[in-house]
Amino acid sequence: MKPYRVLLYYIYSPIENPDQYRDEHHRLCLELNLLGRVIVAAEGLNGTVSGLAADCEQYMATLHADPRFAGIDFKVDESDVHAFQKLHVRTKAEIVHSDLPVDPLRQTGIHLEPAEFQRMKNDPDVVLVDMRSNYEHAVGKFSGAVTFDMENLRDLPDHVHELDHLRDKKIITYCTGGIKCEKASAYLLSQGFENVYQLHGGIIKYGMEAGGEGFDGECYVFDNRLAVPINEVNPTVISTCYRCGTPTSRLINCASPACNNHVTLCDDCGHTHEGTCTDACKEDPNRRPYDGTGYYSKQTQSYSPLQGYKSRQGQHGPLV
Known part of the structure; x- marks a missing residue:
């Protein structure tokens, strides 16, 4: 069994004070050494985080103990390492941006x-x-x-x-x-x-x-893995290498930060073209070093998991 877990979840459940709860939730993630992305909105909660198995178990238990989130259905996967490099807990107008004039608490499929x-x-x-x-x-x-x-x-x-x-x-x-x-x-x-x-x-x-x-x-996923296998019964490959056209499900971000396109690139082309989708991208003087994964997190100077919390300490008090 792998040491880390990757959690994917959401729930539509009213949160009376999203800004206040955002800080509470950020503190919880810090205490449990979790990384990932969590969106807090008046309509509910949406998150995908990674951490050690015991920390993720505590996280799930804590959310389930809150009556607002008792109905969360966590999707849990195993991982050898953290699936994220940073922690972001943000307040937004919707937990999934849609601008659709609907309320899932009133009507849904x-x-x-x-x-x-x-x-x-x-x-x-x-x-x-x-x-x-x-x-x-x-x-x-x-x-x-x-x-x-x-x-x-x-x-x-x-x-x-x-x-x-x-x-x-x-x-x-x-x-x-x-x-x-x-x-x-x-x-x-x-x-x-x-x-x-x-x-x-x-x-x-x-x-x-x-x-x-x-x-x-x-299946495309929003973490370092980029895509994960789903079909254990009759798996197939439907995508082809952006460079050479051979069948591959290997998804990368182009190494050129000016491009950053999501493309499928076979292993050979990945190394030959240094993780880029076009020759012009390969000539980009700001091209990022290709490490074989094709995943590049946004660079933030002096980043630490505490950063997002500290920026709000003046409003809600110090981390204790």
Whole structure:
């Protein structure tokens, strides 16, 4: 068993004072030596963090002990090391930026657990709809799923017409961990779609609980790993190397900071072209040294996990 855990979670549950709770939550992460990203909003909590197994267990127990967050469904993966290099706990208007005029606490698609999803997904009356960004589904998606060429969930209203011919079908939305589908499925219902479902826990939970059957390629994740395997039953590769065209699911960020595109690059091209997606990027004088992973965190001078907390100490008192 690997020593670290990677947690992915969200919950729509009202938080009366998001700024105050943001500081409380940041302190908790510091005490448990967790790294990652957590978003706090009046509508709820969304996070992905990593830490040692015992620290992650304490973190989950602490959140579950809070009545507001007792219903959190944590997706837990193992890792050899931290999956993040920094800690950011931020207050935002939404826990997933969408600008969609919906409230998941009032209306959302019918939740399907992984086993239910697995039974339904091949029904001829069912259509799977990917609610992720284009660079995410380019490296992996469910076989036969409808995908949109969108940068983020804010673009969904511009693409919903692409589903008009499927209004008589059962539509199942899916995303990485389930959070986007809470609002995406609610939006489809608001647009007159009647039979709308969503994969509860997303691709990650489906892989953990149902073996990932039917998911082609790998799943993009928002940490150092970039993409993770999902399908243990019938795995395939659907993406190709951006440089040479050979099949590969190996996802990187271009080493040129001016580019930083998410592209699939095979191991050979990664080393030959030093982690860049074009020759122009390779000539970038500010090109970052390629370490074989293709992941580059934003450089912050004098960063420490305490940094974000200390900047607010004057408002809420010292860390104790």
